[in-house]
Amino acid sequence: MIDTIVSEALRRHAPRTALADTTRSFSYAELDAFATELAADLRPWLSAGRPTRVGLLAGNSAEYVAIYLALLRSGCVPFLVDAAATATELRTITDDCGLDLLVQESPVPVLPSAVVRGPLGRHTVVAPGASGPVPGLRPDTEVCRFTSGSTGKPNCIEFSGRAVARAAVNWAEGTGLSEDDRIACFASLSNGLAFNTSLLASLLAGSELRLHRGLPTAGSVVRALAQGRATRLVGFPALYESVVRTAASTDALRGLRFAISSAAPLSAEVGARFTELTGVRIRDYYGTAETGPLTFDAGAAGTVPAPGLGPALPGVSLRAGSGPGEPDTILVRSQSMGSGYLNAPGAFEARLDEEGWFRTGDVGYLSGGSLVLTGRTSHMLNVGGRKIDSTEVARVLLEVPGVADAVVLEAPSRHGAPMVAAVVTGDAGLPDPAELRRHAAERLAAYKVPTAIRVVAEIPRGTTGKPALPRLRQLFDPVSRQD
Amino acid sequence: MPTTTSTELRSTIVRIVLESGEGEITESDLAAADWSLTAVGYTSLSYIRMIDAVENELGVYLDPEAETERFATIDGIIGLVVESSGDGDE
Numbered sequence: 001m002i003d004t005i006v007s008e009a010l011r012r013h014a015p016r017t018a019l020a021d022t023t024r025s026f027s028y029a030e031l032d033a034f035a036t037e038l039a040a041d042l043r044p045w046l047s048a049g050r051p052t053r054v055g056l057l058a059g060n061s062a063e064y065v066a067i068y069l070a071l072l073r074s075g076c077v078p079f080l081v082d083a084a085a086t087a088t089e090l091r092t093i094t095d096d097c098g099l100d101l102l103v104q105e106s107p108v109p110v111l112p113s114a115v116v117r118g119p120l121g122r123h124t125v126v127a128p129g130a131s132g133p134v135p136g137l138r139p140d141t142e143v144c145r146f147t148s149g150s151t152g153k154p155n156c157i158e159f160s161g162r163a164v165a166r167a168a169v170n171w172a173e174g175t176g177l178s179e180d181d182r183i184a185c186f187a188s189l190s191n192g193l194a195f196n197t198s199l200l201a202s203l204l205a206g207s208e209l210r211l212h213r214g215l216p217t218a219g220s221v222v223r224a225l226a227q228g229r230a231t232r233l234v235g236f237p238a239l240y241e242s243v244v245r246t247a248a249s250t251d252a253l254r255g256l257r258f259a260i261s262s263a264a265p266l267s268a269e270v271g272a273r274f275t276e277l278t279g280v281r282i283r284d285y286y287g288t289a290e291t292g293p294l295t296f297d298a299g300a301a302g303t304v305p306a307p308g309l310g311p312a313l314p315g316v317s318l319r320a321g322s323g324p325g326e327p328d329t330i331l332v333r334s335q336s337m338g339s340g341y342l343n344a345p346g347a348f349e350a351r352l353d354e355e356g357w358f359r360t361g362d363v364g365y366l367s368g369g370s371l372v373l374t375g376r377t378s379h380m381l382n383v384g385g386r387k388i389d390s391t392e393v394a395r396v397l398l399e400v401p402g403v404a405d406a407v408v409l410e411a412p413s414r415h416g417a418p419m420v421a422a423v424v425t426g427d428a429g430l431p432d433p434a435e436l437r438r439h440a441a442e443r444l445a446a447y448k449v450p451t452a453i454r455v456v457a458e459i460p461r462g463t464t465g466k467p468a469l470p471r472l473r474q475l476f477d478p479v480s481r482q483d
Numbered sequence: 484m485p486t487t488t489s490t491e492l493r494s495t496i497v498r499i500v501l502e503s504g505e506g507e508i509t510e511s512d513l514a515a516a517d518w519s520l521t522a523v524g525y526t527s528l529s530y531i532r533m534i535d536a537v538e539n540e541l542g543v544y545l546d547p548e549a550e551t552e553r554f555a556t557i558d559g560i561i562g563l564v565v566e567s568s569g570d571g572d573e
Contacts, residue, residue, distance in 0.1 A: 414506075438522070449524065452506040
């Protein structure tokens with residue numbers, strides 16, 4: 001289904017520019033032809049009689065999009081894997097989900113045991129040799145994405161073609177995305193922020209998508225915007241913090257009409273200062289991996305922002321608390337909802353209430369229709385806009401001989417930004433924090449590795465046995481530091 | 484870029500790297516880690532902060548899309564700064 005609507009859009013917008021990165025650009029007609037060519041190259045490696053499961057493990061590029069379209073066109077199911085995944089994480093994902101092939105950037109397999117099949121454009125196709133039972137995909141699943149999970153390992157979310165298409169159409173409609181727009185996307189396409197605001201939405205609307213990779217420093221953002229004359233900027237809070245911190249040259253930012261950041265962690269001061277510098281207000285993207293985009297604040301540029309993240313997008317229904325004094329669990333129904341977790345049977349269904357509303361794990365209330373977040377019910381951390389499962393990180397620390405207990409939490413860094421922190425207890429054999437970090441870095445993507453680790457005699461706990469997080473957080477307070 | 488000796492440049496880079504880190508890092512931690520930023524828990528936020536500060540203080544542009552592995556060590560960063568300021572003089 002996705003292929004049908006994208007192919008129609010590629011024909012409709014044929015002469016317009018569809019995609020660009022720092023090395024090349026494609027018109028819609030050229031993208032169509034390139035995707036067809038890549039689909040033909042893929043043919044010898046496809047499984048007979050069932051959709052081939054293909055992990056796409058790559059950073060942003062114009063070719064990434066062409067490969068994504070070629071996979072859909074070939075009847076494959078693309079699994080969009082975070083390019084920051086370590087070999088250990090990739091092995092778990094491959095075995096859990098029964099991946100047949102991986103498309104990667106390096107010509108040398110990321111997984112040591114994988115076998116190279118051949119080149120696909122500038123990328124390389126490898127057979128990862130998945131082992132273990134292969135879980136069955138739902139018949140209408142067209143794309144799979146990963147979330148930090150609630151089960152101690154990444155959950156693989158299955159999406160029907162209809163859900164992915166509705167996410168894109170509803171976002172484009174709710175935010176007024178049009179063929180006059182040029183999107184500068186600094187978020188990774190495997191991440192929900194870019195997947196939902198940029199990838200398919202851009203193609204269906206006939207916009208121009210300019211893809212960037214690497215760290216979003218103010219210097220690189222200004223250069224990219226000066227070159228691409230973007231009307232929309234998509235990035236994580238770190239990008240906006242950098243622009244504000246360096247008071248970057250703003251001439252390049254003058255053509256911007258929208259700036260989109262992932263929800264919650266961006267501070268009000270950064271938002272206000274960015275608006276002062278550019279005349280553009282940062283809109284918070286709020287959505288979850290499982291439900292797709294949920295709200296959008298469409299208030300005009302320069303106006304005083306209403307509280308919260310905006311009202312529900314088309315195709316989305318929200319339930320939350322009724323006011324600031326009564327925040328409640330946020331429940332969602334959306335046309336862009338995933339169908340279930342491929343590798344954690346029952347865990348997705350457990351998050352639905354009896355009427356089929358999805359529990360997001362966030363808490364908040366509705367103020368004049370606009371959603372205001374006040375906290376979270378889950379043990380997910382949100383650091384720099386990326387979600388991290390604290391249980392997954394704690395489990396990796398507990399593997400280390402000498403570690404008796406480990407709690408992973410969000411704590412303020414010395415610059416005031418949230419960081420991943422860990423508190424551990426152990427016996428005489430407990431290695432030093434640097435060694436613990438090394439162990440974690442070998443097994444977890446870099447953004448999940450604790451930045452600071454404290455060793456204590458005992459983890460303070462409340463009467464329910466839960467770790468006393470405020471007391472643990474104080475261990476990272478600059479004033480109470482022992483060193 | 485203002486004229487600096489290689490020793491001054493190195494100590495400026497080390498100072499910026501220590502100031503920009505999210506966690507608490509000392510010069511001896513860095514030395515013990517063979518001057519590798521990754522080994523002392525440098526996060527992507529720390530890298531962005533560091534590149535911003537280097538660009539602001541030394542008036543160079545460091546392209547974060549190019550040769551990312553060179554940002555991971557003090558010597559790598561010094562090399563990038565020297566090359567970048569050389570480009571600017573031409």
